[in-house]
Amino acid sequence: MDHKRYFLEKFGVTDRLLERCLGEALSAGGDYADLYFESVAATSLGVDESIVKSASQGVSAGCGVRVVSGERTGYAYTDDLSADRLLRAARTAALIANGPATQTVQGFTETEVPNLYPAPAADLDTDLASKLDLVMRADRAARKYDPRVTQVRASYADELRRILVAASDGTYASDTQPMARMNVFVLAKDATRTAKGSSGGGGRVEIGYFAGPKRPEHFAEEAARTAILQLSAVAAPAGEMEVVLGPGWPGVLLHEAVGHGLEADFNRKKTSAFAGMIGRQVASPKVTVVDNGRMPSRRGSLNVDDEGSATQETVLIENGVLKCYLSDKLSARLMGIPGTGNGRRESYQQIPMPRMTNTYMLAGEDDPYDIIRSVKRGLYAVNFGGGQVDITSGKFVFSASEAYLIEDGKVTAPVRDATLIGNGPEALKHVSMVGNDLALDEGIGTCGKDGQSVPVGVGMPTVKLDRMTVGGTGR
């Protein structure tokens, strides 16, 4: 079904109803109102102990109504898309303002959107057999990798989200957003130790993606390799040292160290350690960081953001100088800065806010081998779990799940899990070498902010930081 007509055909949402709801939303004097319709169908399958123990499907639909009056936002939502309920939600949200209506609803102009990902026609893909095949193959590949593998869990999950955004400023946009992902979790055991390894990936893709280079065996072998490696890991070192981050997912450093701190809402309120620093040197001149919502098929990509604005590539830091914040409509208007198409939300039940899409550092000129060779004693971290940042103090952490000691320019023993900590506005000033090997992550990132989770991407070339604190227990 054409996504432009989906909410009309399935729920009877006509343009006239949209206009009525927006009019009702502005009836108490709001400056701006928008409606966000969302319909989601999701499937997941899991193999565990070599049998398919779980299979589930879910559907949900709803609409969120937002009214903005100055810096105030009123919000209400409904999971019943009848005209009555929509109008009632609009009246509830309207009460954030207090007075007679002053704004009228503009005629709709459709946002021009690219075509970054496939838009499957079927509501729920009923081809379960091929999904089952993926998880069973992952199970077999992980077990085959090494006899020390004792437990394997593999899952496949996909989702199809349809959205329609209509706003009183004339914004009108719709999109169909697919997402698919595989995950493999492995336990390995030897005489004395047990260790875990995990791997996963995907994006705004269809199942055919997993027939390419990122086939189930790829994720399974990667998870098994990590678990086996961890069986012989030594204690991670403790203290400040040189740190080399591998390409790809270690770009989570950027997400935590600078990305969140550059979200416009925090800077409008001056609660971010980066507030007022546009034009200032916040990183080494070797560092250029962009946020790009327009990469084909990427997990963090969107044809249109959740406020109906076109997404774009935004340069955040250019040669170490802070250039731009990531904004949504509210922040752009209140700060008098351009919108960057970064207004996102977890679901129709949530108020949108500035969020990252795919955030990465551009490649430099150094050979990754030279970078390792330049380190006398340090840590080489190639894979990470999650991270977290306190945007006010600027302190951020990210946890290495695969890392090695570097001794006299050589990568030596693998180390056990350790958290790295740094200070956002300072950390990237210590970047002394940037590799020529930019890679993006495999499509596993989920970012949390104010209780809302959204899918994101990160990326980075091999990077050397002259100093960073490593939270191990060893020497």
Next chain:
Amino acid sequence: MSTATGTGIDLQQLAAEVVRKALAAGASDAEVTIREGDEFSVSVRLGEVETLKESGSRGVGLRVLVQADNGYRVASTSSSDFTSEGIEHLVAGAVALAKVTSVDPFAGLAELGEFGQLDGDLQLYHEDVYSLPPPERIALARRAEAAAMAVDTRLVNSDGASFDAATGQRIFANSRGFAGEYRSSYCSIAASPIAQSQNGEMQRDYWWSQARAFRDLDQPEAVGQEAARRTLRMLDARRVATQQAPVIFAPEVARGLVGSIFDAATGDAIYREASIFTGKLGQQVAAESVTVVDDGTIVGGFGTSPFDAEGLPSRRTVIVERGILRNYVLNTYSGRKLGMKSTGNAGRGLAGNPYLDAGNLFLEAGAEAPDAILRSVDQGLYVTRLMGQGVNPVTGDYSRGAAGLWIENGEVAYSVHEITIAGNLNDMLRNITAIGNDLVFRGATAAPTLRIDGMTIAGE
């Protein structure tokens, strides 16, 4: 405010009907969960309303089990569509999905005698969370923030203050005749001021009060003032040298350790041999002073429920008693895998198999005053904030970002940040050398002040 219930559908009847339809469609057993909830939320910042949200939603989940020679195939579906067409789709989808899953010899509902629920009023629901008109709810958030900002001129900015209220209803029914329903309510006040030191460094902390009844909430002024105190004490934070030193966990971070103990004791982790507690039932796993209990029966508790997500009565389970691992926490499936009975700790989402969930989880209070524990440390860290996930449940490796206060000669010397604390849970639990008498439930998991020796602090 009662939005979703206004539709006139009796949800208990609906749950029973979905069970019947699932059996008619070919399921051997079925479980139905219905959740309905309303929320109100207001945030203010620098005295002005920033966001105001008011709404309700609901969902239904079905899990079907189809018997085979040697076990069951299971599958589940969920939906927000309560129309008869939506329900038909829910049922047909689940039964169709069950055709593709494997026969699992350990799957299946609990035994008949195990189902049940606690009697009496557990005081989980109080009308008064919605008794205040919206302007007064807004005023509560304003008062909390104003009280915080008034404490000190170094409080120059605010991340806002909020008042939240929510009510929910949960219905569960299965094909073995269990039917249960309960309502719960919740409200909270929180404040998060920002302080700035002369050199421009900013610090933010927060404090909150939550309760099931509005009348049990702390005064907004008390919440704001405590948030201010916590924020101000972090100003002019330094880093410290990398070293081994005693670490005192404040109650609000100590409860994370109790959560790790629960995770290690879950049947799921045990049968997979993915836990530091694997095979250690009856053995010493923590210092002799340590007792950890999960109790889903405490009247009015944040983790209390009359029955778990499989329709078994909530109960009290001693996990660690005087340092000895006494019990695993189990649902029906993990119990069966281990040859044991469920401890009534099943949790679940709308769709998916049951998982393991804590009730009111706590480490029992000790005898020492928190001040006395601080005074017992010559040189060490009083940690008030932890960052990152940094706990490996399989190996017990623990490494997290930390901030707090540095202790010298039993006194607070200065605040510290941008450091990590690291160790291994196996050692950390054995090296708990002092337990405070300050156990207070500020959520479903609680712990008193804890002193742990032998951890590594990484800094400069």
